[in-house]
Amino acid sequence: MIYLSFNKIIIIIIIILCKIFYSIRRRNRQKRVENNIQHPLSPADAPPLPISESADADAAAASSTTITTMFRQASRLLARSINQQPKMMARAFSTDVPATPTVDSTFVESWKKVIPNMEPPKTPLTFMQPRPSTPSTIPSKLTVNFVLPYASELSSKEVDMVIVPATTGQMGVLPGHVPTIAELKPGVLSVHEGNDVTKYFLSSGFAFIHANSVADIIAIEAVPIDQIDQSLVQKGLAEFTQKLSTATTDLEKAEAQIGVDVHSALNSALTG
Amino acid sequence: MAMASLRREGRRFAAPLISSQPITAIRSSLIAEEQAPLGIRSISTQVVRNRMKSVKNIQKITKAMKMVAASKLRAIQTRAENSRGLWQPFTALLGDAPSVDAKKNVIVTISSDKGLCGGINSTSVKISKAIHKLTAGPEKETKYVILGEKAKAQLIRDSKKDIELSITELQKNPLNYTQVSVLADDILKNVEYDALRIVFNKFHSVVSFLPTMSTILSPEVVEREAESGGKLGDLDSYEIEGGETKGEILQNLAEFQFSCVLFNAVLENACSEQGARMSAMDSSSRNAGEMLDRLTLTYNRTRQASITTELIEIISGASALEG
Numbered sequence: 001m002i003y004l005s006f007n008k009i010i011i012i013i014i015i016i017l018c019k020i021f022y023s024i025r026r027r028n029r030q031k032r033v034e035n036n037i038q039h040p041l042s043p044a045d046a047p048p049l050p051i052s053e054s055a056d057a058d059a060a061a062a063s064s065t066t067i068t069t070m071f072r073q074a075s076r077l078l079a080r081s082i083n084q085q086p087k088m089m090a091r092a093f094s095t096d097v098p099a100t101p102t103v104d105s106t107f108v109e110s111w112k113k114v115i116p117n118m119e120p121p122k123t124p125l126t127f128m129q130p131r132p133s134t135p136s137t138i139p140s141k142l143t144v145n146f147v148l149p150y151a152s153e154l155s156s157k158e159v160d161m162v163i164v165p166a167t168t169g170q171m172g173v174l175p176g177h178v179p180t181i182a183e184l185k186p187g188v189l190s191v192h193e194g195n196d197v198t199k200y201f202l203s204s205g206f207a208f209i210h211a212n213s214v215a216d217i218i219a220i221e222a223v224p225i226d227q228i229d230q231s232l233v234q235k236g237l238a239e240f241t242q243k244l245s246t247a248t249t250d251l252e253k254a255e256a257q258i259g260v261d262v263h264s265a266l267n268s269a270l271t272g
Numbered sequence: 273m274a275m276a277s278l279r280r281e282g283r284r285f286a287a288p289l290i291s292s293q294p295i296t297a298i299r300s301s302l303i304a305e306e307q308a309p310l311g312i313r314s315i316s317t318q319v320v321r322n323r324m325k326s327v328k329n330i331q332k333i334t335k336a337m338k339m340v341a342a343s344k345l346r347a348i349q350t351r352a353e354n355s356r357g358l359w360q361p362f363t364a365l366l367g368d369a370p371s372v373d374a375k376k377n378v379i380v381t382i383s384s385d386k387g388l389c390g391g392i393n394s395t396s397v398k399i400s401k402a403i404h405k406l407t408a409g410p411e412k413e414t415k416y417v418i419l420g421e422k423a424k425a426q427l428i429r430d431s432k433k434d435i436e437l438s439i440t441e442l443q444k445n446p447l448n449y450t451q452v453s454v455l456a457d458d459i460l461k462n463v464e465y466d467a468l469r470i471v472f473n474k475f476h477s478v479v480s481f482l483p484t485m486s487t488i489l490s491p492e493v494v495e496r497e498a499e500s501g502g503k504l505g506d507l508d509s510y511e512i513e514g515g516e517t518k519g520e521i522l523q524n525l526a527e528f529q530f531s532c533v534l535f536n537a538v539l540e541n542a543c544s545e546q547g548a549r550m551s552a553m554d555s556s557s558r559n560a561g562e563m564l565d566r567l568t569l570t571y572n573r574t575r576q577a578s579i580t581t582e583l584i585e586i587i588s589g590a591s592a593l594e595g
Contacts, residue, residue: 006524007457007531014450107371115402121485122474125368128360145361149449149535152357167514179506181365182513183521206528208365211509216361218532220449 004254010220012258013186013203017221020232020266134211138176144191146200146217153200153222159193162215164207165265175213182207184219186265188272199225201269203262230270237263315578320571324564331560337388338553345478345546351447352475352539359486359536362529366507369497370487374466376415377407378436380459380534381427382472382541383420385440390548392473392481392541393422399483400427400471404434407469417459419538436463443542449535456531466493468530472537473544479551481544486537488530491522 004012104123111120132143141158163172165187184207190199205219240259247253381400383393400423404414416431418424418438427435437459445451468488473481489497498507512521 005457005460006527007453007460010528010531011450011453011457014453104368104370110371111402111406114406118398118402119483121399121403121471121483123368123370123484124359124363124486127356127474127484128363128368131364145357147357147361149355149358149532150351151354155357171513178511179509180511180513181521181525183524185514206361206525208361208510210364211506214364216364218358218361218528 009258010204012255013262014220016236016259016262017186017203020229020236021221021223131210131214132212135213139213140175141213142173142175142177143214144217145214146189146191146219146222148219148222154191157191157193159191161192162217163188163190163192164217165189165202166207173207173209173215177209177213177215179211180207180209182209184217186262188225188265188269189217189219189222199269201225201228201266225269228266228270233263233266233270237267315574315581317571317574317578320567320574324567324571327560327564327567331557331564334553334557334560338550338557341546341550341553345543345550348447348539348543348546349475352536352543355536355539358532359529362532365510366489366494366529368487369489370469370485372467372487372489372493372497374407374489374493375412376464376466377403377412378415378417378463378465378468379403380417380419380468380470381423382470382537383418383423384541384545385421385443386545387422388549388552389545390552392544392548393420394426395481395483396471396473397423397426399485401431403469403471403485404431415463417463419455442538447535447538447542449531452535452538453531456527456534460527460530466490470533470537472541473548475540475543475547478547481548484537484540486533488526488533491519491526494522494526495519 104125107123108120141160142162144154144157144159144162145152146154146157161172161174163170164182165171165184166182167185168182170187171182184202184205186203187201188199189202190197200222201224202217202219203221205217207218208216210216237260240256240263244253244256244260247256379400381396383396400416404416407414414434415436416427416434417436418427419440419442421440424435424438424440439455439458442451442455467490470486470488472484472486474484476482494507512518514521
């Protein structure tokens with residue numbers, strides 16, 4: 001059995017998922033393009049999706065259609081960005097530095113001893129919003145931060161429960177859950193708030209649950225379930241099962257196995 | 273009036289010609305530059321005109337570069353800000369330990385491939401060298417992994433043997449997580465480390481870039497720090513779900529943390545690069561504009577002087593004829 005590092009596994013999963021999600025996003029974007037044509041003055045909400053699309057297109061080994069769509073996107077983006085010049089100036093300052101930056105004093109002191117002339121570099125602690133401390137009683141709501149590399153899906157959202165797809169199975173998290181580090185496998189994340197349930201299909205990642213009822217879920221790709229195309233999933237599953245049976249080297253077998261796992265997870269997400 | 277000014281200029285011509293030194297250093301003696309050796313009368317405006325044309329071209333080019341950098345900055349700034357949530361959960365879980373005592377340090381320096389972006393690459397390299405000095409000691413080794421052409425050019429001069437790996441042309445395709453993940457995998461495969469220190473310029477605003485260092489500890493160091501207490505002390509209180517052993521999970525966690533933090537760092541550095549280029553090109557076009565103003569004044573003075581000289585010649589010739 002071949003050893004694949006965690007990052008390698010994630011990369012293979014993303015490439016597999018992108019092929020499905022790209023066609024979904026392209027369908028969404030076409031709908032959005034029609035909306036844009038009708039509302040030519042609509043401002044900044046559309047940019048993030050086309051940008052991440054072009055990124056996914058690169059990741060999925062661009063074919064000729066994707067290259068032309070990328071060029072179209074790029075020209076549209078440039079036209080839109082020139083129109084947004086005055087808006088951009090207002091956003092010049094970033095707002096992620098907290099009011100009282102915390103500095104690691106031992107580091108600063110040891111720096112000053114060796115290099116007295118230069119300012120020490122900043123460390124991530126300076127830029128971090130301080131987390132709430134552990135309360136004595138169990139809080140009523142769970143605070144969820146759900147982040148992807150391209151966006152923060154949910155940041156500090158108060159919910160009742162989340163169910164995360166850990167490698168050991170679906171794990172429900174309620175406020176007051178014991179602190180846990182969970183590795184995630186491709187599966188469904190469902191966020192329960194009151195009577196609404198939002199379900200996302202995640203590629204793998206990690207979930208941290210802290211003692212102060214804050215849950216951090218970090219995944220690479222996440223798509224709402226209703227946007228997944230059933231036929232593509234079936235096709236992919238058949239293709240990967242076939243690849244698994246014809247695989248010769250360990251690496252190919254591992255890749256095909258991952259493909260089969262991802263597609264069967266997608267399948268059960270759609271049906272279950 | 274004109275005679276007086278001409279006499280004044282004549283004195284200015286004479287001094288540099290007598291000194292027989294290159295005149296290039298003295299800006300105000302531009303008039304003297306294009307003055308031909310003694311004996312030739314006509315003052316030519318050609319040289320000044322050539323300079324004006326080239327300075328105007330420089331101004332146009334730098335202004336265009338500023339616009340390009342501004343549009344690229346807009347595009348990448350949204351992505352960088354969206355990716356800021358990615359490293360925060362790791363710091364919330366594992367804390368930040370820049371002063372950790374590690375035997376094998378690897379400094380990952382992120383820089384740009386293209387130049388004309390102000391001082392950000394030099395800042396990154398200075399900080400990397402300082403960290404190298406800080407983490408040096410008996411039985412300790414510090415190595416570099418360099419992303420970007422500019423840092424490589426600077427570090428290869430005196431730390432050639434310490435460079436483990438260098439990667440260039442990062443921004444040929446738009447940055448995305450998969451590419452950075454592959455890169456992180458490559459680095460982790462080829463490099464032994466106890467602590468990874470990523471040095472980059474964090475984008476604070478269009479005019480301010482903060483050099484930042486993020487630390488990522490290898491799983492063994494994490495375990496050691498957790499046992500000894502301190503910031504990572506309550507790591508043991510976390511239950512582990514999935515995987516067979518805690519060590520395996522920590523290994524995966526370290527790799528994942530590295531690729532996430534590297535992704536954010538690369539985006540922030542690209543943002544800072546565009547911002548720095550924008551302000552460098554802006555000040556460059558402003559300087560070119562000022563230079564053009566000064567040259568225009570010089571040009572007008574030269575032109576008027578040559579007209580006055582011609583008039584004098586004509587009038588003195590005419591008066592000589594009259595007798």
